[in-house]
Amino acid sequence: MKSQKNKYVIKDGRVIDPVQGLDEVIDLLIEGNKIRTLGTFGDKDGEIIDAKGLVVCPGFIDMHTHLREPGREDQETIESGTMAAARGGFTGVAAMPNTDPVIDNSGMIRFVKETADRNGYVEVYAIGAVTKSQEGEELSEMNDMMNAGCQGFSDDGYPIKNGHIMRKALEYSRIVNKVIIVHEEDPDLCEGGQMNEDFNATKFGLKGMPSIGESIMLARDTAILEFVGGKLHIAHLSVRESLEIVSEAKRKGLAITAEVTPHHISLTSSCLATYDSNLKMKPPLRTKADVKALKKGLKKGIIDAIATDHAPHALFEKEMEFGSAPFGIIGLETAIGVACTELVKTHILTLNELIEKFSVNPARILGMGERSLKQGNDAYITIFDPDKEWTVNVADFASKSSNSPYDGWKLTGYPVMTIVKGKIVYREGEFYR
């Protein structure tokens, strides 16, 4: 498929579109960038892509990706990261700004956008830093960054320690009407922490980060949100206590949303008995009770989105004694598999709900409008097989890094094809730009 046809038919797939309330086996006619129409088509109408037994749905967006460019191109680049995204079934990723240098000005936003236009396989939504150099002291130029194409703001990787700065950031963000994505971690309560503070931390002799290190900051930021307004999105929510706070804030009608990572719903701190540094990340793996609560939170809609927090690290940095290894794991190429295995196969979420968490809600939170397969819309489409069993092999990853704890795992749910604005960028092992 070196040159793609301008017109093709995705045939016999199970089309699920939460926005339209659609779930039926139907064909999709794509013409140019657009979804031309839904119905029954044959090869006279365009090239046939057989989607029998597969789910065809609005394109997935990973709200939380670290692409590492600029600064650590040995770990990941915009090119390799977007290949990993395409292979994982994502038509777009939100790129976090904790690069080197930090993406905290319009020039850096342009660099990300232009590099993505040139080298990217899927769309890249640039997230700008809330504060200059992510130092938590002075606000960055949100308006200028927004004019350059910035999609939201975050100091992810770090909490905004100073409550006054957090307040001002939320206030100022009202000028641009963009979301502020927060990494909730009380730096004093979590100082020196290597894993969740629980009995396993005591057993393994690793310094703990308590659950309240997250929930206390979240409680503060929710209070600020209620006081001054703005839009707040909670990155990688991981503990029971946080769910209660978000639930209460939503009940009050505050503009708050939250995401959970695939690893926080599939792994617990007990896995760390091996001291495998591919299980080291922030927030840390929590307890069984937290995992159970997070799944329930997804079901009840307290958690809006599933996002990977794809954080590539070089092998030599991860091949260290646990305490010396950096925090973070990659997740783009295992997200659908882990989510289908943990949530769909177990009947916690329907496929419709899963697609909301991966597609509809991330688009809404990032202010990108309605994500749907409606006639005339740009064709952002993810095609996956929710029932296919496969074995993870990091050697097959498109990512430059291999810091995944899922290597060798058997997962159910496999991404098959990724379509960005009508163009097939990934199809069963092959990439197209």
Next chain:
Amino acid sequence: MEIKTKDLLGIENLSRREINIILDTAETMREISERAIRKVPYLRGKTVVNLFFEASTRTLASFSLAEKRLSADSINLSSSSSSVLKGETLLDTVRNLEAMKIDFVVIRHSMAGAPHFIAKRLKASVINAGDGTHEHPTQALLDLLSLKERLGSIEGRKVLIVGDVMHSRVARSNIWALKKMGAEVSLCAPPTLMPYKIENMGVEVFIDIDEAIEEKDVIYVLRIQKERQKGGLLPSLREYIELYCITPERLKRAKKDVVIMHPGPINRGIELDPRVADGEHSIILEQVTNGVAVRMAILYLLSGGKSGEVAEE
């Protein structure tokens, strides 16, 4: 009887049977140190690297002597003399050592899991000589040997561990070891120095030392590091002494023939009154003597030796 594992990384995963094999072998080894010629050929031709990334006097000397008495060739490397200062990773350091053909790495490291990390990647046997606040298995084994020597049996004995449990690998290894051998274990410390959910290890937790000490057969005193008032763990050493120092007066509440233990080095007058440290109840120096025997036994067993086959003089 033999030990089947390549490494000794902790007590948590040892069985009672394995512990007994080590203790039985150590009893035989103890006798070797009493001989006129304190040397046997069991590890002749074997090479041991003592890789110490943290300061140590007692443990390093104890391992070195154990290795020499078994006729092993051994070298000592400490972080100040190693290429860690030049930025070499732990993995590169041990891979280079292994390229020189070695049989054992005895490692002490400030980070929990460092011995596990290298054990997975080396053919050589790895012995954990203390990893962060995780485990110090040879210490717990020498403690068991010393208790067995003094009390005959450990089953059913009431043991109290006092002090900075939070930062203590000795405490963790001893809790596992004592519980496996059937002792009742209690802990006593200010709550600021007690690790989260430690009671899940099957121990009773006390705040009040006078209450905790009652009817105990053994009091195991942990070292208090002098910098603990930083970070809000203790207001002052003065107050710690007042609340927790083991004094002859406090000891009266314990059993009459109570045994006092300490892993060393002692902060005299802080966690332990000198009169108690040097008194009739103390077996602190026996612990040190037994340390050599236990380490000889472990080296011998991990190199494929069998208990009951150590030759009498």
